Amino acid sequence: MDLHELTLAEASRLLGKKKISSRELTRAFLERIDTHDKTFNCFISVDKSDAMAQARVADKQIASENQTVLTGIPMALKDLLCTRGMRTTCGSKILDNFVPRYDASVVAKLKAAHGVIIGKTNLDEFAMGSSTENSAYFPTKNPWHTDYVPGGSSGGSAAAVAAQFCCAALGTDTGGSIRQPASHCGVVGLKPTYGRVSRFGLVSYASSLDQIGPIARTVEDAALVLNLIAGHDPKDSTCASQEVPDFTAGLAAFDKEGLKGMTVGIPKEYLGMEGIDPDVLTVFENAAKVLKDLGAEIVEASLPHTPYVVAAYYVIAPCEASSNLARFDGVRYGFRAKEAHDLMDMYKQTKSKGFGSEVQRRIIIGTYALSAGYYDAYYAKASQVRALIMEDFSKAFETCDILLSPVAPTPAFCIGEKTHDPLTMYLTDIFTLSANMAGVPGLSVPGGFSAKGLPIGIQMMANRFDELSLIRAGYGLEKSLVLDRRFPAL
Template sequence: MEYHELTIDNAVKLLLKHEISSFDLASALLDRIEKHDEKIGSFITVDKDLVMEQAKKADKDIAKKNTSALTGVPIALKDILCTRGMKTTCASRILENFIPQYDGTVVKKLKGNGAIIIGKTNLDEFAMGSSTENSAFKITANPWNTLYVPGGSSGGSAAAVAAQFCCGALGTDTGGSIRQPASHCGVVGLKPTYGRVSRFGLVSYGSSLDQIGPITKNVKDAALLLNVISGNDKMDSTSAKVDVPDFTKAFDKFEKGSLKGMTAGVPKEYLSVDGIDPEVEKVFNNAKKIFKDLGVKIKEISLPHTDYVVAAYYIIAPCEASSNLARFDGVKYGLREKSSDDIIDMYKKTKSKGFGPEVQRRILIGTYALSAGYYDAYYGRASKVRTLIMEDFSKAFETCDFILTPVAPAPAFKIGENIDDPLTMYLTDIFTLSANMAGIPGISIPGGYSSKGLPIGIQMMAQRFDEMSLLRAGFGFETTIQLGKKFPDL
């Protein structure tokens, strides 16, 4: 087995058995990045010296048997997670040279568990987008076919995992930004329950929707990363005071027949969505068949307010964004446009120069919806619809253990295809937005390929704090499906 093929699980085992060194693993991955990332564009920052320094330290710790869950394992981070002393750009001009003075909680936890931060990955600016084309710095290509987008907004993380530049990665998900790129890149993406993972040190976009989660080569690795990053944090008052189980217990004594007795709900509204690609339907139907063969009961359910999800989300998220992004005003950090002689002019020039078109668009939508006279009609109404969406899910989970759906209506599209049509881009988020609106966990797992050879994932969603069911059912699915080639040739 080559170094780049190692999963987190494999790497941990081989490192602890002294069969490989972190130094060799990290060097091999850095070489691979150097050789191939020019055409993929998954990383914004890779600090080779820092990586090797961390790897040497990990090898020393392993020699001293002073190890933790991820000692010596290279992990990539979406460049919206604050890393002390290392640039955190959010793929925005406004933070092009921003160097955080602290580590986000998840970063602290990764480092505390011995992980090596191999680099910071590209994204749609401030995580706003579904294709990673909104980055101010570079386009990320889909490693399966570089003419296509990797999805977004965690497109850099998903592409880096699919291209095997790292053992695993973290992304963030406000409306599908972990699950959709994972689907488009043929890897596993897990959005945890809202509150499962601390958001401290995640640059805020939609605070009631944002959640950090793993993007990995397989389901087991997702559980390993979730184990490390979960838990209550006094620095994030929305992080939940709930027990964190050992998520790898989901795979204990797993055998054929282990999923017997589970029920998967299939929402009838999802399959009548306009423009669902027949190849996505085919992969989805095959997934249903696999679960049936595994003894899972498939049941039609109803999520009656599905038709309002996109509209409600694209009010709530921009409203929160317009408030959150007001902090980038050229005073405390980031870009300042200096040619201004009064403060309002400075704000305007700084923001207009620093933010890209999609970010400006969302700030304008949010500002409009929250402006005098429009609040009730937009934010108020959308938040009531959000209640209805939450109730839909509560009702659905009375009769099923998890909900099975496609991740996106179509496989990855070509770079540039939708860039001038924001609404069309928004509509592709239809299947993933609900989990953020309801705060429930969702996972995307590879389910097949399009005729062009692009990956297509399936999504499962469960009740709040029931990531276990997703991991267990997902593991069953992953170990049963015959996918053929799992990673692209670069």
């Protein structure tokens, strides 16, 4: 077996037994990136010598029996996470030259564990998009078929895991940006509960919705990464002080008793919806059957406010974005327009030249919805609808452990197919937005393929802080579904 084919768990075991070194593993990924990433454009930055230096340090730690599970493991980071001394662009020209002077808390944890940062991955500018086409640098291509998008906004991270350019990656999820690209690229994506992982050093898009999580090859690998990044952080006041379990206990629970005693709800509002691709439905129905065979009880569930989720989300997220992105004004960091004749002109030129069109569109929507005379009709109303959506979930989780749904209504779409009409793009997020609105965790697990050979994922959502149920059921599904292939031939 080639080194790049190892899962994180396998690589970690071999590193621990000193059968392989982090230098060999890191070099194998760097060579693979060198050969193939010109086709897919997963990475915005790769610092080879720095990665090799980190691998050398990791090998020393291992030699002195001082390792953790992540020591020496090459990881990719979405370029929205601040890395001290390493350029962090957010996929935007406005931060083209931005070199953070501090690490995001998740990055600090990865460094403390002596993981190896192999590179920073492409994304829709400031995580605003569902296809990675909104990157100011280049679109990323789907490793399964280069005519198709990898999904977004963490498209670079998901494609890098699918292309086997790293053991695992970190993404961020504000409305599906971990789960949807994971689904489109045939890998595992986990959005933790809001507050489970510190957001400190994650460049904010919509602060009440953003959450960092793993994109990995297997559910076990995702659990191992979550073990590292979860937990309270005094630097993020929304980060929960909840106790952090060993998430691999979910795997053990499945191995011991399958899914016996678990109730899986299928929201009736989801499947009655128009526009769901027949291949997606087939894969979904098969997954439900597999879960049933594993001992779960399948029941009908209801999320009555589903028809209003997209509208409420696309008010709230742009409102928060318009406030968060006000900081990019050309004064303290990033790009500044040169020819301005006074301060106001400098602000306007900097933002108009620095931000791409989707970011400007969301800033305008948010500014409009928050402006005098419209606040009540849009932001206040959307926040009330959000409360009703949260209540829907609370009620559903009174009887269900898991809610099962597709991740997206269709497999990956073609590059350029939806760029002309922003609203059509927003509507593709229907199944993933609710988890962010309600703050609950969501998992995307590969479920099968479309007739054209594109991957299709299955989404599971659980109650707040119950990632263990997701991992147990997700692992069960992964183990029981026999897929033809797990990774694309590059």
